[in-house]
Amino acid sequence: MNQKLRIDRVHLINQLRQMLRIRRFEEKCTQLYAEEKIRGFLHLYIGEEAIAVGVMSVLSPEDQIVATYREHGHALARGLSMGSILAEMFGRTNGCSRGRGGSMHLFDKQMSFYGGNAIVAGGLPLAAGLAMANKKQDRDAVTVCFFGEGAVAEGEFHEAMNLAVLWKLPVLFVCENNGYAMGTALSLSESETNLARKASGYGMASSQVDGMNVVDVESATSSALELIKTTSQPYFMECKTYRFRGHSSFDGQLYREKEEIRQWEEKGPVIRLQNWLKENNHFNEDELDELETEIKAEIEAAIEFAEGGAWEDTGDLCKDVYSPTREGEPG
Amino acid sequence: MNAQTLTYREALRAGIEQALEDDERVFLMGEDVGRYGGCYAVSKGLFDYYGEQRIIDTPLCESGFVGVGIGAAMGGLRPIIEVMTVNFSLLAMDQIVNSAATLRHMSGGQFNIPVVIRMACGAGRQLAAQHSHSWENFYAHIPGLKVLSPGTHTDARHMLGQALRDPDPVIIFEHVMLLNESGEVSEAPEADMESALVRRLGDDVTLITYGGSLHKALDAADKLAEINISAEVVDLRCLRPLDTDTFLSSVAKTHRAIIIDEGWKTCGLAGEISAIIMEQGFWSLDAPVKRVCTAEVPIPYPSHLEQAALPQAEQIVEMAQAIMEGR
Numbered sequence: 279m280n281q282k283l284r285i286d287r288v289h290l291i292n293q294l295r296q297m298l299r300i301r302r303f304e305e306k307c308t309q310l311y312a313e314e315k316i317r318g319f320l321h322l323y324i325g326e327e328a329i330a331v332g333v334m335s336v337l338s339p340e341d342q343i344v345a346t347y348r349e350h351g352h353a354l355a356r357g358l359s360m361g362s363i364l365a366e367m368f369g370r371t372n373g374c375s376r377g378r379g380g381s382m383h384l385f386d387k388q389m390s391f392y393g394g395n396a397i398v399a400g401g402l403p404l405a406a407g408l409a410m411a412n413k414k415q416d417r418d419a420v421t422v423c424f425f426g427e428g429a430v431a432e433g434e435f436h437e438a439m440n441l442a443v444l445w446k447l448p449v450l451f452v453c454e455n456n457g458y459a460m461g462t463a464l465s466l467s468e469s470e471t472n473l474a475r476k477a478s479g480y481g482m483a484s485s486q487v488d489g490m491n492v493v494d495v496e497s498a499t500s501s502a503l504e505l506i507k508t509t510s511q512p513y514f515m516e517c518k519t520y521r522f523r524g525h526s527s528f529d530g531q532l533y534r535e536k537e538e539i540r541q542w543e544e545k546g547p548v549i550r551l552q553n554w555l556k557e558n559n560h561f562n563e564d565e566l567d568e569l570e571t572e573i574k575a576e577i578e579a580a581i582e583f584a585e586g587g588a589w590e591d592t593g594d595l596c597k598d599v600y601s602p603t604r605e606g607e608p609g
Numbered sequence: 610m611n612a613q614t615l616t617y618r619e620a621l622r623a624g625i626e627q628a629l630e631d632d633e634r635v636f637l638m639g640e641d642v643g644r645y646g647g648c649y650a651v652s653k654g655l656f657d658y659y660g661e662q663r664i665i666d667t668p669l670c671e672s673g674f675v676g677v678g679i680g681a682a683m684g685g686l687r688p689i690i691e692v693m694t695v696n697f698s699l700l701a702m703d704q705i706v707n708s709a710a711t712l713r714h715m716s717g718g719q720f721n722i723p724v725v726i727r728m729a730c731g732a733g734r735q736l737a738a739q740h741s742h743s744w745e746n747f748y749a750h751i752p753g754l755k756v757l758s759p760g761t762h763t764d765a766r767h768m769l770g771q772a773l774r775d776p777d778p779v780i781i782f783e784h785v786m787l788l789n790e791s792g793e794v795s796e797a798p799e800a801d802m803e804s805a806l807v808r809r810l811g812d813d814v815t816l817i818t819y820g821g822s823l824h825k826a827l828d829a830a831d832k833l834a835e836i837n838i839s840a841e842v843v844d845l846r847c848l849r850p851l852d853t854d855t856f857l858s859s860v861a862k863t864h865r866a867i868i869i870d871e872g873w874k875t876c877g878l879a880g881e882i883s884a885i886i887m888e889q890g891f892w893s894l895d896a897p898v899k900r901v902c903t904a905e906v907p908i909p910y911p912s913h914l915e916q917a918a919l920p921q922a923e924q925i926v927e928m929a930q931a932i933m934e935g936r
Contacts, residue, residue, distance in 0.1 A: 407680020
């Protein structure tokens with residue numbers, strides 16, 4: 279067991295709070311989507327919250343995050359304000375990407391949050407590059423790259439894995455294996471379904487983690503970071519999880535049985551931690567109500583913030599395609 | 610210091626050396642750029658001097674190492690990424706188009722990508738249909754990118770430095786037929802990297818071109834002078850953003866334009882420039898705008914067919930004569 283593992287009551291309640299914030303926020307998002315306040319795609323993280331919360335709780339502010347289009351949870355757990363995330367999903371200028379990215383492209387430089395990349399596996403080489411910059415500039419930061427198991431089939435996954443080991447880049451690759459790449463089950467897309475084993479083909483240390491257990495994820499992340507820092511090598515962590523909702527807002531879920539979803543929901547990360555805390559008398563209903571009330575207020579404030587945001591003037595349509603000025607002397 | 614004479618390859622190398630000297634954040638990365646000395650020997654000798662931390666050999670994974678370069682640029686470095694040829698760059702197009710070109714905008718201006726990507730382009734070495742193409746137009750199509758085409762030795766020497774000072778992603782195309790040619794290199798850049806330049810003054814017709822076709826246009830202008838047709842030659846230099854003022858002013862003076870472009874005619878740069886002239890310079894025209902482009906065929910291997918496919922000075926002369934005679 280890792281020495282840094284924190285299983286004290288206060289910390290665990292905080293982890294529950296973080297997971298519940300994501301859960302309730304996204305539940306509200308489905309409603310806001312139905313009301314057409316959020317448009318485009320909406321990829322929900324519901325069911326997978328333990329991964330983002332577990333990983334983020336171990337990171338330092340200088341560590342960098344590269345995420346995917348299913349990144350609301352990562353952004354919230356990293357510390358982006360709920361208001362700036364929702365405003366982004368509303369397309370307003372007070373959004374974390376000034377409204378230019380939407381749900382799939384949340385960015386925040388202050389939080390070292392390098393985005394929501396919506397090209398499957400597209401973020402992996404970028405993460406390796408950020409890690410290269412850290413290494414060359416003697417920065418202690420680790421780059422943490424989240425991606426789904428669908429990315430493992432892409433060439434960029436293999437290219438990035440190879441380069442990361444070859445060049446000893448401090449990257450933590452976090453594979454969120456929710457079993458389906460959109461609607462295609464892992465067994466239908468991979469010849470080797472033990473994904474952690476793929477890492478060994480590149481000489482990269484790896485582990486499989488129960489992605490429905492926030493304590494396990496935190497512990498595994500803590501060990502992985504230690505290994506990355508002591509060995510100057512990347513690490514691959516496969517978190518087994520399940521998304522309770524469809525791939526995106528347009529998913530009839532014809533590819534899986536309702537019973538399968540129900541079974542996974544029973545071992546969901548929120549309910550699991552909640553029950554454990556109650557069974558061990560760390561937590562009572564009143565405290566849970568308090569937590570829910572607090573989160574509800576945060577969501578309401580976020581909606582108010584987002585709705586109050588200005589629309590970008592169409593006169594500024596082409597802003598931020600290029601930088602306004604050049605570095606140093608021109609020409 | 611006066612101008613010196615270098616080959617185009619030496620001029621490119623001098624540009625890289627200067628960049629490495631000027632800024633310790635700069636490094637060169639690509640396939641065989643180090644120990645091998647570069648596919649086209651542009652970086653020959655640099656590995657021995659600068660070492661493996663700054664001259665980085667990569668595996669054959671264009672998407673991977675271009676993506677790493679983009680990430681490294683976001684992380685505060687100034688990478689020069691060499692992709693052997695534009696043909697192979699299609700394997701990295703996802704990273705160039707979906708990441709480098711979009712990240713600044715998608716992040717609401719928070720992250721800029723100061724990466725420079727160099728790649729060889731062009732036909733003439735009998736390398737057939739997977740090593741010979743001119744796809745500057747693919748990249749010039751993309752908002753968020755800047756695209757340079759050094760057609761002179763001075764530009765080969767200085768454009769890299771200019772590109773590295775730019776905070777946004779810049780792609781530089783280096784035509785393979787220029788590499789062995791010698792020419793004068795001036796001590797300083799001739800102009801801002803985004804400006805087109807008039808390379809020869811003339812009155813009767815404007816030849817608009819860039820990169821490997823520049824010397825063909827200049828040759829054609831010499832031949833035209835012998836038959837009393839005075840051709841002005843505009844070197845675009847930067848294909849995105851386009852310096853439209855320079856070629857529109859020239860056309861306003863000569864009233865005729867021929868665009869010479871080694872890309873294919875269909876959906877190419879020549880069509881774009883022609884459209885700009887129609888939109889903004891139509892009333893100054895005395896003749897239809899013409900294009901001399903590569904034939905619509907994958908570049909063939911035999912020399913006579915390859916040459917037949919490419920724009921040639923004779924074609925330019927013939928076309929200029931035709932429009933002067935109202936044909």
